[in-house]
Amino acid sequence: MGSIYLDHHATTPVDSRVLAAMKPFLETHYANAGSSHLAGRRIRKHVATAREQVANLLGCGVGEVLFTSGATESNNMAIHGVARRSQCQGKHIITSQIEHSAVLFACQALEKEGFEVTYLPVGKDGIVSPGDIKAAIRTGEEGTTDRTVLVSIMGANNEIGTIQPIKEISKICNEASVVFHVDAAQYIGKIPVNVKELGADLMSFSGHKMYAPKGVGGFYFNSASKRMPCIQPIMHGGGQEGGLRPGTLPVPMVVALGKAAQIASSEQEQHNDKERQLRDWLWSSLRSNIEGLKLNGSIEHRLPGNLNICVSGIDAELLMLRLGNIAVSTGSACSGKSSAPSHVLKALGLSDKEAYASVRMGLGRSTTKEQLEVVIKEFTDSVQKLRKLPSLR
Ligand SMILES: Cc1ncc(COP(=O)(O)O)c(C=O)c1O
Incomplete structure (x- = not known):
């Protein structure tokens, strides 16, 4: 063997059906999705289909999905984007000690900018206690580290595979009006997920964890959430993806992610x-x-x-x-x-x-x-x- x-x-590995779906967009359908000529408009339809396929996997609306380069970028976009936008409300963030470095280091960077971060412990079973989150949420003076503006907890851990009680944590964050982000890189595309039932505000996911290529991923944001402030973009450019993730859309990768999501759904x-x-x-x-x-x-x-x-x-x-x-x-x-x-x-x-x-x-x-x-x-x-x-x- x-x-x-x-x-x-x-x-x-990339699923052979995913590879077949993306191939024409590398060879012949190479127009820029932002172009207004016919070829560009045709490409946009394929991007829309991919967004629909991802939205179906997540159980959300098409307008709630953004494409990024992967979960590292999505995590940074969520954590820095929310922190910067909400700093006049508060400067305290809660996360766990078992997060991926894309979350831990994004939080550490914010500590250097005056934010305070609570890194919650987990039990021996590798699960974060919702009660600990509730107890850690601060409701003190606005604009200071005495007020919590963001909770970021992973859906499933990349080393030990433990699945966190996302629904319960969402409920706690909702009651406290604190934005809840989930690093779902090992969660979305690995187990069935309905983001509306889970109730988080923001979720990051990654193509290469679900049989699509490396270098593509996405970001879900709950457009109906009352506790969601706008996210401040961390990159600036051509205004694609609602201005949150500017840059020419990598259409072959986006099509691949859509196909991978469709396969995962079924x-x-x-x-x-x-x-x-x-x-x-x-x-x-x-x-x-x-x-x-x-x-x-x-x-x-x-x-x-x-x-x-x-x-x-x-x-x-x-x-x-x-x-x-x-x-x-x-x-x-x-x-x-x-x-x-x-x-x-x-x-x-x-x-x-x-x-x-x-x-x-x-x-x-x-x-x-x-x-x-x-x-x-x-x-x-x-x-x-x-x-x-x-x-x-
Ligand atoms: C839990 C978790 N978050 C984030 C990432 C980073 O994802 P990406 O490689 O798409 O940037 C990974 C990848 O290992 C992961 O397992």
């Missing part, structure tokens, strides 16, 4: 069922083969394709090397180069040693039982061999 890809949280549940069954089987097989395995985060509130386990007595980097053609990971792809232990695992209460011994596996649409049989065998053999070596950390 060739290589086995178990890193679908880092990125997913196939997601079936893929989820298969991934969940395979993941549960993988977990029970590994547990019966290897002693001293511990699951990081809740099994119940978890993405169907995610497994993140601590393998006592090994170094996960060495395990990855031994696994060779089996692509698993030791944390998020973004902090993969850092030698620091995962901030997510540390927030769950793991020691450095336990964090360094943890491995993430992300199953996807093309994962098969035959592949996992190989993974179970190789994983078991490698752990047994590594446990015989003296510890390096």
